[in-house]
Amino acid sequence: MDDEELDLFGDVTPEEQAAADALYQQRLDAGQAAPAKGRLAQQRRRYLQSGRGPAAFETLRNARPMNFGEVFAAAERQAIIASVHEYVRANQWTTQRHGAFPTRDVPVVATSVADMVAGRLAAALFPRLQEHTGIDARYWTFRDLFVVGYHQDHQRSLDLHSDGCLASLTLLLNDPAEFDGGGTFFAQFGLVVCQTPGDAWIHDSRLEHAGVEITRGQRLVLVAFIDTVSRDPVVALAHRQPAVAAAH
Secondary structure (H helix, E strand, O other): OOHHHOOOOOOOOHHHHHHHHHHHHHHHHOOOOHHHHOHHHHHHHHHHOOOOOOOOOOOHHHOOOEEEEEOOOHHHHHHHHHHHHHHHHHHOOEOOOOOOOOOOEEEHHHOOOHHHHHHHHHHHHHHHHHHHHOOOHHHEEEEEEEEEEEEOOOOOOEEEEOOOOOEEEEEEOOOHHHEEEOOEEEHHHOEEEOOOOOEEEEEEOOOOEEEOOEEEEEEEEEEEEEEEOOOOHHHHHHHOOOOOOOOO
16 A cells, blocks of 8 residues: 555544554564564654654754745735635634644635645655654655634634644744734743744644734634654554644
8 A cells, every 4th residue: 555545634433443553563462563664664763762862863853943944925825815714704713623722723625725735835844854854755744734713802822732743834824914922832942933924834743832822813824733654554543643733
């Protein structure tokens, strides 16, 4: 099975997850665990261990949030915003997709710009993620991709949390003149990142972060949960984690 054939966004029942976990453990017990010998598993393990012990080396795992530069120009950001507004007029904002830390958001897959957004982000981010994690660009995928709408009369902020994936993206879509406050707070570094519109900010998803309160207007942020795809569907299910609301 190719990476593209594995649907990370499909629903997995508790029974299917339990079966995958059991089979994966059987493989481990029998010394037949393909991921322990596979390229992706080796790269992923090396990345996850990169901040530990005397042999620790610098990766995204133990770094401050990184600015990967501009991905969307002003006209493209306006097209994304217009598509979000079109969705909201027909369907309203969603508020229950992320149970632990719910956000007022729109899933990009449901908008008219889904292919453009995902394609542009993949081209811009995945090679850079390879550079900063050691995990091949071809293994990366989006577990979730959505636009959060912070608003003075609705959701103004998001509490401190971490995300259930490997890397997280925050990208401001609208002009900062349209709101007061905002930004992403990273507790470990005592840092508030106030993005320039269009710039892709990437951080390791285990970093605790919060969406800083806005006091006026609306702040629109494109968010992605980014993770890897295994060629082994059993391993992918066994390693699967529920996505929670991302850092904005």
